[in-house]
Amino acid sequence: MTAQLSFPSFSVLWMLSALKALFAAGLMAFLPFSTMAADKFETFVDQARGQSVYFNAWGGSPAINAYIAWAADQLKVRNDITLIHVKLTDTADAVSRILAEKTAGKTSGGSVDLVWVNGENFASLKRQNLLQDEGWAFSLPSFTYTDSAALPALISDFATPTDGLESPWGRAQLVFGYDTAYVAAPPRSAAALSNWVKQDDNQGRFTFPRPPDFTGTSFLKQIALEVVPDSSIFAAPAPADMDSADAMLEPLWAWLADVSSNLWRAGRHYPVNYTDMVRLLGDGEVAIAMAFNPAEFSNGIAQGILPDTVRSYIHEGGTLANVHFVAIPFNANGPAAKVVANFLLSPEAQLRKANSEIWGDPTVLSMAKLPPEDAAAFASLPRGIATLSDAQLSRSLAEPHPSWVKVIEQGWEKRYAAN
Amino acid sequence: MSGQLFTAHHTVLAAGTKVILVFVLTPVLAGLVGAVLPATGWFPPLGGDSISLSPLRNFLLEPGLMxxxxxxxxxxxxxxxxxxxxxxxxxxxxxxxxxxxxxxxxxxxxxxxxxxxxxxxxxxxxxxxxxxxxxxxxxxxxxxxxxxxxxxxxxxxxxxxxxxxxxxxxxxxxxxxxxxxxxxxxxxxxxxxxxxxxxxxxxxxxxxxxxxxxxxxxxxxxxxxxxxxxxxxxxxxxxxxxxxxxxxxxxxxxxxxxxxxxxxxxxxxxxxxxxxxxxxxxxxxxxxxxxxxxxxxxxxxxxxxxxxxxxxxxxxxxxxxxxxxxxxxxxxxxxxxxxxxxxxxxxxxxxxxxLQAWMMTSDGLLHAALTSLVLGLAAASVSVFAAVFWLEGVSARTRTGQIGAADRLAGSQAEGLIYLPLLIPQAAFLFGLQILLIWLGADGMFLTLLWVHVVFVFPYVMLSLGPSWRRFDRSFTDLAANLGAGPCRRFCAVKLPILLIPVLTAFAVGFAVSQALYLPTVFASNGRIATLTTEAVILASGAGRQTLGAASLLQMALPLAVFLSADLIGLARFRRFSWFRV
Missing domain, CATH: 1.10.3720.10 (MetI-like)
Incomplete structure (x- = not known):
């Protein structure tokens, strides 16, 4: 479970990971403060009683919605907090709403109390100063169960320092699922995938969610990391000049040009998001799908969306891994959101979330830092038949700098969504 | 009938129509201003503090625009x-x-x-x-x-x-x-x-x-x-x-x-x-x-x-x-x-x-259905009330011959204005409106959502009710006046019962319109209030086909129930007035 992000030995990436270790060291300096803050947190818990928290989180997955509903029940009973799930079609909705509130000068009593974010949306919120800035996330009692030295992505969200503006919620890794009824040996690299897609038998049996969907863009990032010869460019910000940045991604565009006419619906239409694509896998429209949750395919089998012939795999060189968070906007109401964030990060809530029969989202907690009985509970979680082991998932790639997202999305849009 | 009493009645009606007009048009106009300013580059919270053409240029550069x-x-x-x-x-x-x-x-x-x-x-x-x-x-x-x-x-x-x-x-x-x-x-x-x-x-x-x-x-x-x-x-x-x-x-x-x-x-x-x-x-x-x-x-x-x-x-x-x-x-x-x-x-x-769909998300769906129901009933009631008020105001003025040709023209122009929310694309004014609502501190409140719904529901109710109202045979109310009935009595005891069926139909139409509103609901509720339609749009982009089916079922059931109730009430009440020919 530890050392989830092992870096390829490129020199720049090495420096980056050293930098992250420095961040972690900075955090250690923070820790005495965070224990001092325990008393302060207790006063938050008291103040939070009777408050409502509007939690803005993507609402397209029934399994995740059910988990959030469970959390709401627990918080009501334990802390007398009413957690309301505002179901978003896209997290960017919440970003633009917070912006609209800033525009209108609404500096308190905002409509979003807690928002599920990471990567580009977080970078955007942070850049526009739309987040509450007390480094609150580092002083949550549950944060002491995490180990950011072992998992630097906990404090560095897509290479943007979190500065305690967001609290980790779960881990994600790009995982592919395939139907063994149609695919004998799954293609375990970008090159193999392109060959597979072009075979006559597989015409129209592969696709990815339409960028800028999160999973769709991540898939393109994955391919870029594999096909661009010098992948160290992704650790640094993309060049400000869009044309030269776009030119640096030429191998990605060539890969796409090679396969696009062989994609599902000849590349004229794409699934809306990963759940839509998983449904296509279940119907047999496509034979390979992808998700950012290692337990997604076991979960789908359990729910009857997928046939039990589906299994999962990752690429030989590793796949993208990241952490997702919850953040509090600058104009949110009261301290209840912090109590919610702390509960979501607690061993109990994390354990339930990691259960593949419920959601299957891997925990951000460090087994070494947990009390032994909690660590044992995590170890004995059921793994679905289509979930890879931790060892199989150990090869992971770090997220590119968030500035590449725009280059990839605009480049794709220009080439494939504009005719 | 005493002239003084009539004038008071008339003034109330005239003022009422003005209030309705302001009520309906404010969100549209304010929303449009809220779109025009950023389009010209003026949007201080994002650092846009001068008028420029660059938004237009960037817009034209969007791939696949044509x-x-x-x-x-x-x-x-x-x-x-x-x-x-x-x-x-x-x-x-x-x-x-x-x-x-x-x-x-x-x-x-x-x-x-x-x-x-x-x-x-x-x-x-x-x-x-x-x-x-x-x-x-x-x-x-x-x-x-x-x-x-x-x-x-x-x-x-x-x-x-x-x-x-x-x-x-x-x-x-x-x-x-x-x-x-x-x-x-x-x-x-x-x-x-x-x-x-x-x-x-x-x-x-x-x-x-x-x-x-x-x-x-x-x-x-x-x-x-x-x-x-x-x-x-x-x-x-x-x-x-x-x-x-x-x-x-x-x-x-x-x-x-x-x-x-x-x-x-x-x-x-x-x-x-x-x-x-x-x-x-x-x-x-x-x-x-x-x-x-x-x-x-x-x-x-x-x-x-x-x-x-x-x-x-x-x-x-x-x-x-x-x-x-x-x-x-x-x-x-x-x-x-x-x-x-x-x-x-x-x-x-x-x-x-x-019943997988109903077990898993029944809470959320039923809650959304309840919101849709209450919102729809409220929006339809307010709109029907406003429409009756408006149409009475017009017919009162026309009747007494108080207005000349020029006034009549102004009157029909005013009536044209109430259809403005339907004649301006929703996206054009809803974002600006969202900013206005936040500025007023009124975003995400049920009453605000109701207001925005009424802005869209009222014109449809007018479309549905207007023709029947104008076709009303005045000899009925004239007869009642000759028998000594005052304006209120004439309206409540004679005109309204005769026009009951069109009123009920307009109510059902208004309810259906409210059910269908997507963009206005998203913007005015600030995402905080979920209706069946907003739930369905989210579900349509996910894997939960069962839940989506359940949402669709509720979306069919609610308006149908209202249409049927309107029909039944109409049938039951109409028996008493079956000698009238409407």
């Missing part, structure tokens, strides 16, 4: 033209045969179902893994996996056109039936026939031009709605690129906040697009009118063989019914999904039935 624009224009004009022609054709068949009342009952379910529900039904029915292909596979098609075809959405936008036609034909027929009775279409038809024109020919040459003039406003509403539709387009329209209205929403939601400027320009472009479409429609109908006049002058009777005429009528009927039949079949497949646990391709029916 494809999006032409897609929007094509789908809007095609959907409106088809809806108009089919509705007029169906009316011809019906007014001639007197099947109007029957048809109204038949189409009211379709009229009452929200757009997104129809769209979801199309998706469930027609996509490669949809019900139709499931029923035909593998025995007829040989497919054991869904075919790799662009069926829904198709590449040209025909699915969106079909979906819109299925919704708009019933609306135009409802509007057309009331217009047809105003112009006494049946008499016109007899005159045409006596001059030797066939029934369909005299319908198109004699009745249609007059009907068309009266349907101008509803047709414009259909056109503007079609060009700016978002929820239906998200499901049925092509996505590479999407129609302009969908892209505006995507720009508004872009995490790169600089795209807000582009979105604002897009909102104004949407407005221009609506104007262009209306101009094309007006020009085309002027040309058609000229052609028709020419045909009339030429004396050409356009006679065809009776058999051919019958075949033609059959085809017309089939063509008009097809989108509605597809919609009905789609809704049926939604109902099946609502009670399916496992339904694999190519099974024609679920292999395991169950």
């Amino acid at each position: 494809t999006s624009v032409s897609l929007s224009i094509f789908t809007a004009l095609m959907a409106t033209t088809l809806s108009y022609l089919l509705a007029i054709g169906l009316l011809a068949v019906l007014v001639g045969t007197g099947g109007g009342a029957f048809l109204t009952r038949l189409i009211s379910p379709l009229l009452s179902v929200p757009h997104i529900t129809i769209a979801v039904g199309f998706l469930f029915l027609l996509q490669p893994s949809g019900w139709l292909i499931r029923l035909l596979s593998p025995w007829a098609t040989g497919w054991d996996r869904p075919p790799n075809l662009n069926l829904v959405p198709d590449e040209a936008g025909w699915m969106l056109v079909t979906g819109l036609v299925a919704k708009e034909v019933p609306f135009l027929i409802l509007m057309g039936l009331s217009a047809a009775s105003q112009i006494d279409a049946r008499r016109l038809l007899e005159v045409g026939r006596s001059l030797g024109y066939g029934p369909l020919t005299s319908w198109y040459l004699v009745v249609q031009p007059q009907l068309g003039r009266r349907l101008f406003l509803p047709v414009m509403i259909v056109l503007v709605f079609s060009v700016s539709v978002v929820d239906m387009a998200l499901v049925l329209a092509p996505s590479t690129p999407a129609p302009l209205a969908v892209r505006i929403l995507v720009w508004f939601r872009d995490p790169d906040l600089m795209r807000q400027f582009v979105a604002a320009v897009g909102a104004l472009a949407q407005m221009g697009l609506a104007l262009i479409c209306c101009a094309i429609w007006v020009a085309a109908s002027a040309i058609c009118a000229r052609v028709i006049r020419h045909i009339c002058w030429s004396g050409w009777r356009l006679t065809t063989h009776p058999l051919l005429a019958r075949v033609g009528r059959f085809w017309l009927l089939g063509l008009a019914v097809l989108p509605c039949a597809l919609a009905a079949a789609g809704l049926t497949s939604s109902l099946i999904w609502a009670f399916a646990d496992i339904w694999r391709f190519p099974d024609g029916l679920p292999s395991r039935w169950g």
Whole structure:
């Protein structure tokens, strides 16, 4: 479970990971403060009683919605907090709403109390100063169960320092699922995938969610990391000049040009998001799908969306891994959101979330830092038949700098969504 | 009647109409200002503090812009033209045969179902893994996996056109039936026939031009709605690129906040697009009118063989019914999904039935359904009350002859203004409105959402109620006045009971409109208040087909229940007044 992000030995990436270790060291300096803050947190818990928290989180997955509903029940009973799930079609909705509130000068009593974010949306919120800035996330009692030295992505969200503006919620890794009824040996690299897609038998049996969907863009990032010869460019910000940045991604565009006419619906239409694509896998429209949750395919089998012939795999060189968070906007109401964030990060809530029969989202907690009985509970979680082991998932790639997202999305849009 | 008392009554009514107008127009105008400013580059929170052309330049640089624009224009004009022609054709068949009342009952379910529900039904029915292909596979098609075809959405936008036609034909027929009775279409038809024109020919040459003039406003509403539709387009329209209205929403939601400027320009472009479409429609109908006049002058009777005429009528009927039949079949497949646990391709029916959908998300769905119900009832009540107030105000002034020709013109212009929210694309003013609401601290409140709903519901209620109100035979109230009844008594004891059925119908129409509102709900509720329609749009982009089916079921059930209740109340009450002829 530890050392989830092992870096390829490129020199720049090495420096980056050293930098992250420095961040972690900075955090250690923070820790005495965070224990001092325990008393302060207790006063938050008291103040939070009777408050409502509007939690803005993507609402397209029934399994995740059910988990959030469970959390709401627990918080009501334990802390007398009413957690309301505002179901978003896209997290960017919440970003633009917070912006609209800033525009209108609404500096308190905002409509979003807690928002599920990471990567580009977080970078955007942070850049526009739309987040509450007390480094609150580092002083949550549950944060002491995490180990950011072992998992630097906990404090560095897509290479943007979190500065305690967001609290980790779960881990994600790009995982592919395939139907063994149609695919004998799954293609375990970008090159193999392109060959597979072009075979006559597989015409129209592969696709990815339409960028800028999160999973769709991540898939393109994955391919870029594999096909661009010098992948160290992704650790640094993309060049400000869009044309030269776009030119640096030429191998990605060539890969796409090679396969696009062989994609599902000849590349004229794409699934809306990963759940839509998983449904296509279940119907047999496509034979390979992808998700950012290692337990997604076991979960789908359990729910009857997928046939039990589906299994999962990752690429030989590793796949993208990241952490997702919850953040509090600058104009949110009261301290209840912090109590919610702390509960979501607690061993109990994390354990339930990691259960593949419920959601299957891997925990951000460090087994070494947990009390032994909690660590044992995590170890004995059921793994679905289509979930890879931790060892199989150990090869992971770090997220590119968030500035590449725009280059990839605009480049794709220009080439494939504009005719 | 004492003059003084009358003046007070009149003043209240006149002031009331002004209040209604302000109430309806403020959000629209404020919202437009909120779009114009960022479009010109002035948006201080994002550092835009000077007027510049760069938002416009960035907008024009958006890839595939022209494809999006032409897609929007094509789908809007095609959907409106088809809806108009089919509705007029169906009316011809019906007014001639007197099947109007029957048809109204038949189409009211379709009229009452929200757009997104129809769209979801199309998706469930027609996509490669949809019900139709499931029923035909593998025995007829040989497919054991869904075919790799662009069926829904198709590449040209025909699915969106079909979906819109299925919704708009019933609306135009409802509007057309009331217009047809105003112009006494049946008499016109007899005159045409006596001059030797066939029934369909005299319908198109004699009745249609007059009907068309009266349907101008509803047709414009259909056109503007079609060009700016978002929820239906998200499901049925092509996505590479999407129609302009969908892209505006995507720009508004872009995490790169600089795209807000582009979105604002897009909102104004949407407005221009609506104007262009209306101009094309007006020009085309002027040309058609000229052609028709020419045909009339030429004396050409356009006679065809009776058999051919019958075949033609059959085809017309089939063509008009097809989108509605597809919609009905789609809704049926939604109902099946609502009670399916496992339904694999190519099974024609679920292999395991169950209540999975209802167990998993029942809480959220039922809560949303309750919100939809309360919101719809409230919005319809307020709107019907306002409409009655407005129409009484107008009829009081007309009646006393207090207003001259100029005032009357001003009056009809004021009435034109209440339709403004339907004639301006929603995206054009809703973002600006959102900022205004936040600034007022009124966002996300139930009352605010109700207000915004009323802005859209009220005009439809007016459309539904207006004709019956104006047709009211004044001799009833005159008689009551002669018997000594005051204005209030005349209204409550005589006029309202006689007009009860139109009032109830308008209420049901208002409820259905409120149910269907997507974009206004999203913006005014700040995402905090979920209705069935916002839930359905979220679910339509996910894996939960069972839950989506359940949402569709509730979306069908609520308006239907209201329409049926209105019908029943009308029937029960009408028995007492059965000697009146309305």
